[in-house]
Amino acid sequence: MSRKAYRAGLLHALDDPSRAGPDAIAYHPDGLLVVEDGHVAAFGAYADVAPALKDAPVEHLPGRLIAPGFVDAHVHYPQVDVIAAWGAQLLDWLQAHTFPTEQAFADRGHADAVAQVFLDQLLANGTTSALAFCTVHRTSAEALFEAALARNMRLMAGKVLMDRNAPEGLTDTVRTGRADTEALIRAWHGRGRLGYAVTPRFAVTSSDAQLAMAGEVLAAHPDVLLHTHMSENAAEIAEVGRLFPQDRDYLAVYERHGLVGRRSVFAHCVHCDEEAMERLAKAGASVAFCPSSNLLLGSGLFGLKRACAHGINVALATDVGGGGSFSLLNMMGEAYKVGQLQGDSLDPLHAFYLATLAGARALHIDGRVGNLAPGKEADFVVLDLGATPLLARRTARTRTLAEMLFVLAVLADDRLVERTYLMGALAHQRGLAAQPRA
Ligand code: GUN
Ligand code: ZN
Numbered sequence: 001m002s003r004k005a006y007r008a009g010l011l012h013a014l015d016d017p018s019r020a021g022p023d024a025i026a027y028h029p030d031g032l033l034v035v036e037d038g039h040v041a042a043f044g045a046y047a048d049v050a051p052a053l054k055d056a057p058v059e060h061l062p063g064r065l066i067a068p069g070f071v072d073a074h075v076h077y078p079q080v081d082v083i084a085a086w087g088a089q090l091l092d093w094l095q096a097h098t099f100p101t102e103q104a105f106a107d108r109g110h111a112d113a114v115a116q117v118f119l120d121q122l123l124a125n126g127t128t129s130a131l132a133f134c135t136v137h138r139t140s141a142e143a144l145f146e147a148a149l150a151r152n153m154r155l156m157a158g159k160v161l162m163d164r165n166a167p168e169g170l171t172d173t174v175r176t177g178r179a180d181t182e183a184l185i186r187a188w189h190g191r192g193r194l195g196y197a198v199t200p201r202f203a204v205t206s207s208d209a210q211l212a213m214a215g216e217v218l219a220a221h222p223d224v225l226l227h228t229h230m231s232e233n234a235a236e237i238a239e240v241g242r243l244f245p246q247d248r249d250y251l252a253v254y255e256r257h258g259l260v261g262r263r264s265v266f267a268h269c270v271h272c273d274e275e276a277m278e279r280l281a282k283a284g285a286s287v288a289f290c291p292s293s294n295l296l297l298g299s300g301l302f303g304l305k306r307a308c309a310h311g312i313n314v315a316l317a318t319d320v321g322g323g324g325s326f327s328l329l330n331m332m333g334e335a336y337k338v339g340q341l342q343g344d345s346l347d348p349l350h351a352f353y354l355a356t357l358a359g360a361r362a363l364h365i366d367g368r369v370g371n372l373a374p375g376k377e378a379d380f381v382v383l384d385l386g387a388t389p390l391l392a393r394r395t396a397r398t399r400t401l402a403e404m405l406f407v408l409a410v411l412a413d414d415r416l417v418e419r420t421y422l423m424g425a426l427a428h429q430r431g432l433a434a435q436p437r438a
Contacts, residue, residue: 004424005034005053007046008061008382011401012068012371013353018308025349027401032058033066035378038423043372063386067352068371069128069379069420070328071359072318074227074267074288076133077118077144077157078102078111079321089298090233090322091204098321103169105135111143119147123428125326126381126417131227131265131288131317131363132157133199136170138180145188152192152422154379156225156363158199159184163210166201174209181217189224193377195365197225197265202232203240203253215258225263225363230254231276232268233299251276260285265362267319268293269307270300277303281310286362289314289354291334293322304335305344315359316351328355329412336409348405378424383408387415387430 010031015024032049034042034056042049050058076082078101085097105111122130134140134157141159148155161177162170172180181198189196198221200206200214218226231237231250240250247253251272254260262284269287272280280287289302307314316331317323325331332351339346360370368377385404386392391411398404408416420428 001037002424003034003036003041003056005032005056005058006061006066006382007032007058009065010043010372011065011352012043012373013357014371014373016350016353016358018347018350018353022349024353025401031066033372033380035424038378038425040372040374040376040378042374061382063384064418065383065385066372067126067381067383068356068369069381069422070126070355071315071363071370072122072127072130072326072328073265073286073315073359073362074290074317075130075320077115078105078133078135078140080114080117080121082321084324085321089235091235091239093297093322099167099170102135103167105137105140106169108139108143111137111140112147115143115147118144119151119153120428121326123420124414124417124430125328126383126420127326127328128379128381128420128422129154129360129363129365129369130156131197131225133201133227134159136160136162136172138184141184141188145184145191145194148194149192151427152425154193154365154369154377156195156197156227156365158197158227161198161200161210161214162205163207165205174207174213177210178213178217185217185221185224189221195225195363196221197227199227200259202229202236203244203250204236208244208257211253211257211259219258223263225265226259226261227265228254228259228267230266230269231271232294233297234271237271249273249276251279255279263364267317268299268302270294270302274306274310277307277310277312281312284313286313286315288317288319288362289335290317290319290323291331291338292324293319294338295334296324297322301338301341303342304339304346305342313358313361314354315362316354317359325413327412327414329408329416331355332405332409333412336406348402348409351409352405378421380421381417382419382421383416384418384430387418391416
């Protein structure tokens with residue numbers, strides 16, 4: 001049995017503080033986290049936990065804050081090289097930047113190399129779980145799953161389904177999309193810490209027949225996720241209206257094919273009206289809020305307050321490469337800006353929940369990760385509050401946890417992340433090259 005303890009500030013969310021109140025956030029300025037065989041054995045104030053520690057080694061980390069690993073509820077691993085592409089909105093951006101970049105993933109060697117870069121970036125930013133798009137190529141998903149398995153990451157992903165309105169070399173068919181998806185589910189779903197998400201890109205690039213097939217695969221595999229985009233951009237929505245004239249709105253296309261349920265994650269939903277939000281809430285579906293992407297692509301301002309009022313589970317996401325950072329802390333700051341532009345100042349404690357437990361709930365992995373409650377898998381991050389002179393100065397002048405978290409959200413980048421642990425094992429250390437992998 002391996003046992004190790006870390007003395008530092010400790011923070012996690014037990015529930016959504018915007019609903020359950022401030023007690024949903026547990027914070028111990030001088031805390032002790034005990035990890036045993038890859039799982040959390042104890043989490044609490046140092047004075048309370050230390051007496052039961054017996055002889056486990058304790059590492060003292062003054063000036064550090066330990067939090068659960070962040071969860072990125074929507075990200076594209078093949079888009080590492082699309083970050084910071086200038087000057088286009090969604091449909092033009094896909095044609096000009098994204099589709100050409102994704103074509104390269106027909107080559108397994110390229111997919112393997114980018115998968116490693118992608119996972120390095122997640123871990124360097126303190127992200128321990130993600131729901132990721134691959135490309136249309138089956139091998140792109142195999143490359144990511146293989147790389148994540150070797151690192152023992154709890155990661156969900158899927159091969160993209162797209163059988164129209166995309167360049168040659170980036171489309172599948174109903175038949176090959178089904179065969180590849182089913183083969184990937186068989187090979188990877190539930191293996192190690194991996195899970196599969198059936199991943200139609202969006203309604204624009206799938207025929208009715210392909211969306212129907214996705215619904216059939218989902219029905220046959222009720223524990224896999226459904227992951228897609230919805231209502232991100234005005235021109236996209238107009239195109240969906242043109243392609244599916246019989247459906248009353250964008251969501252209705254997905255509803256008609258049995259794609260809207262408790263295990264569905266819809267990225268964006270920027271332009272959903274109240275009625276669509278209510279239908280999402282009733283279905284128990286989750287929404288991935290992608291503030292950086294929505295600002296950079298000029299898509300619009302997501303109504304977080306409206307979505308929460310409907311009771312939708314909303315989680316934060318980077319949407320790299322539409323988004324401009326892998327950091328969920330940075331997303332907390334971007335989400336605040338989106339709120340500001342609508343007259344809502346997002347509470348930093350709520351933002352922290354959105355970046356951790358809410359993501360785990362969206363991915364249906366909250367029984368295992370998302371916070372550091374005893375029994376959970378010990379995926380956690382060590383944040384260095386003195387990582388830069390400005391961070392040290394500014395955090396030292398905060399009086400409350402909310403103030404401190406807001407400083408981290410506004411000033412954060414990957415320098416703040418000193419270490420990232422997966423099931424109690426060190427997976428990233430700032431300043432060192434990526435950890436050797438099996
Ligand atoms: N909608 C369809 N594909 C994409 C994509 O790759 N990124 C974003 N942001 N939206 C999409
Ligand atoms: Zn996306």
